[in-house]
Amino acid sequence: MVGMNPHRTWKEIIAADPEHSRRYANRWRGFVRQGRDINGEARLVDAMAPRHARILDAGCGQGRVGAYLAAAGHKVVGVDVDPYLIEEAGRLYSGELYDATTWLVGDLADLSEVLAEAGQSEPFDFIVCPGNVLTFVADEDRQAVLEGFAAALSQDGGRALIGFGAGRGWDFSDFEDVAIAAGLRVVQKFSTWDLSPFADESQFLVAVLERD
Structure with missing residues (x-):
């Protein structure tokens, strides 16, 4: 879920513009x-x-991340609030290669119930x-989402990997505070998905978290 107004939730965006999800999926196909x-x-x-991990793709969209991981031999459950994108994931990624993959429509704020x-x-x-x-989650639901992640993670070495950009309505330091309150701790921080070091001026955060 990239490139949209960071101060509106995804549910607000698709309610105001029912064709948005189709354009979003088409954008990734264009890439x-x-x-x-x-x-x-x-x-x-x-x-x-x-290897052969059980992985939750939280906010999976049309399944690009989860499908790659399923093809690599992992057992993937993808959850997204957008019914159209979940439908696309099921259409695009079906067949024997993706037999261990499940795509679910659901709000991450209600993750435990959805699962x-x-x-x-x-x-x-x-x-x-x-x-x-996470920048498309309502402010009041942020801690609930991270609490859901903490509850869903294995107590035996389970980890979460979360990434989002600056200037999208959620300050990086506030994110860490909310994570702690939710029962998670940030154990590593990077500024890119290829592991460039994180600095005070970084415009993107890739955080590795574990259960507290």
């Missing part, structure tokens, strides 16, 4: 046709996660939340 690299986040997750209703209550080895997803 692929242009030969742009759209798999940087997924490659990093694949490098960090154990329980789908019979997906087993803990995750890894959670990835890329693409500025």
Whole structure:
């Protein structure tokens, strides 16, 4: 979920413009046709996660990250609030290669309930939340989303990888404070998905978190 007004939630955006989701999906298809690299986040997750890990793609959109990870042998559950994008994920990524992949419509603020209703209550080895997803969450739901991540992570070495840009309504230091309140701690910070060091002036945060 990139390139949109950071001060509106994704639900507000698609309610105001029902065709937005289709344009968003088409934009990513255009990136692929242009030969742009759209798999940087997924490659990093694949490098960090154990083999055949159970991975939650939080805010999965049309499945670009989760599908890459499924093809690499991981068991993926993708959750997104946008029904059209989940439909696209199921259409694009079906067949034997993606048999271990599940795509769910649901609000990340209600993650525990969404997973329980789908019979997906087993803990995750890894959670990835890329693409500025968290900046499209309502302010009042931020802690609930991170609490859901903490509850979903395995207590045995589970980690989350979250990335979003500056100037999108959520200060990086405030994010860390909310994460702590939610039962998570930031153990590493980078400024890009290819692990450039994070500095005070960095315009993007890629944070590795563990359960507190």
